[in-house]
Amino acid sequence: MTVSWRFSTLADRHRALGSKLEDWSGMGTAWTYDKDANEEYVAIRTKAGLMDVSGLKKVHINGPHASHIIDLATTRDVEKIYPGKSAYACMLNDAGKFTDDCILYRMGPNSWMVVHGSGTGHEELTRAAMGRDVSIRFDDNLHDLSLQGPVAVDFLAKHVPGIRDLNYFHHMQTRLFGFPVMISRTGYTGERGYEIFCRGQDAPAVWDAILEDGANIGIIPTRFTTLDMLRVESYLLFYPYDNSQKYPFENEGPGDTLWELGLDFTVSPGKTGFRGAEEHYRLRGKERFKIFGVLLEGVQPADEGAPVYRDGKKVGVVTCAMYSPLVKKSMGIARLDVDCAVQGTPLEIHNQNGKIKAIAHTLPFDDPKKLKRTAKG
Secondary structure, three states: OOOOOOOOHHHHHHHHHOOOOEOOOEEOOOOOOOOHHHHHHHHHHHHHEEOOOOOOEEEEEEOOHHHHHHHHOOOOOOHHHOOOOOEEEEEOOOOOOOEEEEEEEEEEOOEEEEEEEOOHHHHHHHHHHOOOOEEEEOOOOOEEEEEOOHHHHHHHHOEEEEEOOOOOOOEEEEEEEEEEEEEOOOOOOOOOOEEEEEEOOOOOHHHHHHHHHHHHEEEOOOOHHHHHHHHHOOOOOOOOOOOOOOOOOOOOOOOOOOOOOOOOOHHHOOOOOOOHHHHHHOOOOOOOOEEEEEEEEEOOOOOOOOEEOOOEEEEEEEEEEEEOOOOOEEEEEEEEEEHHHHOOOOOEEOOOOEEEEEEEOOOOOOOOOOOOOOOOO
16 A cells, blocks of 8 residues: 555445455555455346446546647547547557557547546656647546446436436536536446546445445445456456566567557557557557467466467466356456467466366457447437
């Protein structure tokens, strides 16, 4: 906790559930609760879970040059994002390598909010803003409560008019339990879900009201690390835990391309002029590895960082793994040699306590057409 300098107003709620508030991105975050994580995973996949993701960094960008800053710093075409719409984007360095991912929220003609994780998003935006007519403000009062799961919309529909009409990657300004909030149809679980942005002083009351009023339909509090189970199934990367910052190359410094991470879709078609654009396009076809799935035999999950072998040769590493009690399968996200990132390639996972047969498997494992998260009505 000595490295934490950001604080959620929900800290006491997390402590009461057994959390020691481990650090993430400078904020004491509920990595653990005094209950089985499988219960939370099942709740989000079948009912709904409420998670405090306020450790995400919120940056407001306002002024005549706000859109220009977003255009310079990120991979998305800002002119296609209108007020009330958002978009998932990436940021690169001059070498065309990934530095952070984010969600861009257009709040008005000259007003944006950028929400990013533990990468250098804030620094990238500040760098792009030098000498331009724009203000950039980091906001830690704004808390982010993530309500995810198939019954989330049914719960919110009782309290928020029009919530069923809110499309995927759109947001609305409204009230919830009498408090001013922004509700965004986004999340990090692969389920239909919503992020509720509220003031820090209101977050405890909103949290309590959701859990109390939603208990009868199965809504429960969930820890931050339950995301690891959900993201493996749904192909959601988590910087730096899937990146070369944690799994370095032997003969070069850290830095992964969007082609290697499978995030090249975040570059709007034909877009140029963003930081690292020329190198990004030049590096296509020069992948050193590919992010890919591994499907294991049996019920034992792969160790974090377990090496992956093919015919006795090391060909990759598992970055995150889980066993699903719902689909009864053991699976993981891996960094694989390019020639091994092919559906059905036979592999062997070397855990500390033994070897497990596996195959390379396309991602995502769950809902590959994204029908759940994009459902209407």
